[in-house]
Amino acid sequence: xxxxxxxxxxxxxxxxxxxxxxxxxxxxxxxxxxIASAEDLPADGRDVLLAAAYLHDIGIHxxxxxFGSAAGKLQEKVGPEVAAGLLEGxxxxxxxxxxxxxxxxxxxxxxxxxxxxxxxxxxADFLVNIHEDGMDAAEVQSVGSRLFRTATGRxxxxxxxxxxPDVVPEEAGPAAGPGPSP
Numbered sequence: 001x002x003x004x005x006x007x008x009x010x011x012x013x014x015x016x017x018x019x020x021x022x023x024x025x026x027x028x029x030x031x032x033x034x035i036a037s038a039e040d041l042p043a044d045g046r047d048v049l050l051a052a053a054y055l056h057d058i059g060i061h062x063x064x065x066x067f068g069s070a071a072g073k074l075q076e077k078v079g080p081e082v083a084a085g086l087l088e089g090x091x092x093x094x095x096x097x098x099x100x101x102x103x104x105x106x107x108x109x110x111x112x113x114x115x116x117x118x119x120x121x122x123x124a125d126f127l128v129n130i131h132e133d134g135m136d137a138a139e140v141q142s143v144g145s146r147l148f149r150t151a152t153g154r155x156x157x158x159x160x161x162x163x164x165p166d167v168v169p170e171e172a173g174p175a176a177g178p179g180p181s182p
Contacts, residue, residue, distance in 0.1 A: 004050040029053035031124035038152040049117040052103035072108030080105040123153035
């Protein structure tokens with residue numbers, strides 16, 4: 001069994017009967033895998049990405065328990081601690097674990113995007129969130145213009161959610177530019 005399978009099983013075990021969270025993580029991981037493959041992310045980067053994709057929202061239950069809220073910033077605050085427990089005992093290199101925990105602890109902090117693994121995680125998460133949250137066309141345009149940079153992520157966003165890369169949302173304006181690009 002490979003690492004992604006182990007972490008998927010651990011994530012499912014952790015979330016238990018919370019089918020919504022399990023389905024979300026599985027969908028994000030699959031979009032991340034597809035984007036990473038098409039964008040030729042090296043194998044070591046793919047492994048980190050998939051680990052983070054399965055665990056990115058792992059702090060939700062703990063945030064709800066501690067703070068009464070599943071807000072993104074609270075997930076980022078407690079998620080790394082929970083993720084560390086799920087990564088324990090797998091004999092992973094320290095740098096691998098540190099990167100996964102960084103991604104789990106920052107996946108809602110878009111100004112912190114510092115590499116292709118982080119970029120792909122954000123794009124995959126939004127591809128799923130747009131559907132699950134019922135975002136409207138204007139929100140899709142805004143998110144796509146601000147955050148989607150990979151050709152594959154933009155193509156999926158266009159095909160699935162009607163994103164038009166040639167349209168700049170009014171709130172972004174010409175001065176906002178294309179946003180950060182790792």
